Structure formats: structure tokens, C-alpha cells
Amino acid sequence: MASNIGTAVVTGASTGIGALYAEGLAARGHDVILVARNAQRLEATAQRIRDRHGVAVRSIAADLGDAAQLHALETELAADPSITVLVNNAGMGAAGTLEQTDPARLDAIVALNVTALMRLTRALVPGMRARGKGRVVNIASVLAMAPEMVHGVYGATKAFVLAFSQSLRHEFAGSGLSVQVLMPGATATEFWGSAGIDVGNVPREMVMTVNDLVAAALIAFDREEFAVLPALQDAALWENYEGARQALIPNLSTSRIAPRYAA
Ligand SMILES: NC(=O)C1=CN([C@@H]2O[C@H](COP(=O)(O)OP(=O)(O)OC[C@H]3O[C@@H](n4cnc5c(N)ncnc54)[C@H](OP(=O)(O)O)[C@@H]3O)[C@@H](O)[C@H]2O)C=CC1
Numbered sequence: 001m002a003s004n005i006g007t008a009v010v011t012g013a014s015t016g017i018g019a020l021y022a023e024g025l026a027a028r029g030h031d032v033i034l035v036a037r038n039a040q041r042l043e044a045t046a047q048r049i050r051d052r053h054g055v056a057v058r059s060i061a062a063d064l065g066d067a068a069q070l071h072a073l074e075t076e077l078a079a080d081p082s083i084t085v086l087v088n089n090a091g092m093g094a095a096g097t098l099e100q101t102d103p104a105r106l107d108a109i110v111a112l113n114v115t116a117l118m119r120l121t122r123a124l125v126p127g128m129r130a131r132g133k134g135r136v137v138n139i140a141s142v143l144a145m146a147p148e149m150v151h152g153v154y155g156a157t158k159a160f161v162l163a164f165s166q167s168l169r170h171e172f173a174g175s176g177l178s179v180q181v182l183m184p185g186a187t188a189t190e191f192w193g194s195a196g197i198d199v200g201n202v203p204r205e206m207v208m209t210v211n212d213l214v215a216a217a218l219i220a221f222d223r224e225e226f227a228v229l230p231a232l233q234d235a236a237l238w239e240n241y242e243g244a245r246q247a248l249i250p251n252l253s254t255s256r257i258a259p260r261y262a263a
């Protein structure tokens with residue numbers, strides 16, 4: 001029997017944050033659709049979730065960095081009225097500076113972290129809005145606010161995810177739809193090896209286990225918080241930052257040159 005709280009789609013769900021997040025949603029009673037490239041590994045995760053939680057689990061093998069495969073997935077998911085949750089989790093990074101990074105790798109980072117996330121959201125939101133309910137969870141990173149810390153283009157893609165989520169929050173107001181943006185700090189997953197970074201070189205006190213990260217993220221999912229920073233100990237630091245941004249907004253565009261630029 002189909003879940004009465006609907007189906008959750010989780011991208012990048014074969015391992016790491018996505019696999020545990022999908023399992024957490026299954027534990028809450030959602031049917032789940034898992035997306036990643038490696039079909040075998042994805043199906044192993046799907047079977048584990050089925051066995052443990054007894055919900056319906058589909059795995060769809062797709063490379064979200066490939067325009068044709070992304071388009072096929074958009075079409076397939078947009079036609080599924082059972083979808084109530086989209087978790088845009090798939091993402092990739094890199095090591096080094098802009099000049100040290102192969103341009104093809106930079107394109108792939110933008111295609112996955114930005115284009116696929118934006119296109120899947122664009123594909124699913126109209127149906128959610130028509131049905132009057134839906135949740136989008138975007139996995140950004142603390143590097144959205146600190147692109148200097150690791151890889152600038154990666155951080156910039158996560159700044160896109162944060163800004164996109166802030167704009168969706170505004171666009172969804174009063175619609176029954178909601179958006180959440182999760183900003184993990186360094187988390188021990190395969191991400192680092194795939195990016196060419198040895199996570200062992202990151203100070204241990206800065207690295208969270210993936211179990212802890214996802215456990216906190218799911219508590220925030222249940223609370224329907226907008227911005228989720230599981231590693232930030234003092235929530236007031238974020239609130240002050242966000243307060244300063246909100247204070248800027250009404251002052252950003254005026255017809256008058258600011259006095260400091262007067263000729
Ligand atoms: N780990 C960390 O320190 C942090 C991670 N994040 C973000 O969290 C998210 C998840 O990261 P994490 O779990 O660590 O990463 P992992 O590398 O552990 O997992 C990535 C997942 O995405 C899938 N994936 C990768 N490329 C593609 C693609 N082109 N198309 C479809 N699926 C793809 C992988 O499966 P497959 O290879 O089979 O496709 C895998 O399931 C990312 O957005 C990342 O930027 C944010 C902050 C910190």
C-alpha cells in the first residue's frame with residue numbers, strides 16, 4: 001500500500017548523507033525514490049531500507065550531471081503525484097584553487113550542485129503547488145558563507161543553494177509548500193576522497209560523523225526549521241548574520257548616490 005504521507009525523492013542516496021537521510025524519511029513512513037549513478041550500490045541501499053522499514057523503495061540510476069538524463073528524470077518525477085518531499089542532496093567538490101582545477105571538473109560541479117538541484121526543484125514544485133503540499137530540502141554547506149575555506153567554486157555553488165532556498169522560502173509563503181536549507185560542516189563521507197582531499201588532514205574537532213549530522217538534520221526536518229546548521233554551537237551567530245542581511249534589504253536600492261561616492 002502506498003504511504004499516506006507520500007513519497008520522498010532523495011538524490012545522491014546511495015551513500016553518505018543521502019543514504020542515511022533517505023533511511024530517516026523511510027523510518028518516518030515515507031516511500032522513497034533514491035537517485036544516484038551507480039545502480040548496483042543504489043539498489044543495495046534500496047534493499048536495506050526496504051528490509052528495515054517496509055516502505056516502497058525505488059532506485060533510479062541517473063547521472064544528474066548529464067543534461068539528457070536529468071531531463072528524463074525531471075519528466076518522470078514531475079508525472080508522479082505521490083511525491084511530497086524532494087531532498088536535493090547529490091553534490092561534489094574539488095581540491096585546490098581555481099587555476100589548479102580542471103575546467104571540466106568545474107563544469108561538473110556547477111552542473112550537479114547548481115543546475116540539477118534547480119531543475120529538479122523546478123520540475124517538482126508545480127505539482128506540489130497544485131496539490132497544496134510539498135517540502136524541498138536543499139543540502140548546501142557552511143561553505144556557502146565561507147568560500148575561502150576549501151574550494152571557491154564549490155563554496156560558490158553552495159552560496160547559490162542558500163540564496164535559491166531563501167528565494168523559494170519567499171515564493172512559497174502561504175502556499176502550503178516549504179523549503180529547508182541544510183548547511184553541514186565537514187562530515188566524514190566519501191565526498192572528501194572523491195574531491196581529492198584527505199579528510200584525515202582536517203582537524204578532528206572540525207569533522208562530524210555522518211550519523212550525527214543526519215540525526216540532527218532529521219530533528220530539524222521534523223521541526224520544519226528553515227536554516228539548519230548542525231555544527232554551529234551558538235545559534236545566535238547565525239541569527240545575527242541573518243538579521244544583518246534582513247536589515248540590508250530595504251536599503252540596497254535607492255535613486256541617490258551614496259555620499260561616499262559623491263563627486
Ligand atoms: N561531506 C561533507 O563534508 C559535506 C557535504 N556537503 C554536501 O552534502 C551533500 C552530500 O554529500 P556527501 O554525502 O558527503 O557525499 P558522498 O560523496 O558521500 O555521496 C554523494 C552521493 O551523490 C551521488 N552522486 C555523485 N555524483 C552524482 C551525479 N552526477 N549524479 C547522481 N548522483 C551523484 C553519489 O553516488 P554515485 O557516485 O553512485 O552517483 C552518492 O550517492 C553534497 O551536496 C555535499 O556538497 C555539505 C557540507 C559538508
Ligand SMILES: N[C@@H](C=O)C(=O)O
Pocket residue numbers: 093140141142143150151154184185186187191
Ligand atoms: N564537503 C565540505 C567541503 O569540502 C563542505 O561542504 O564543508
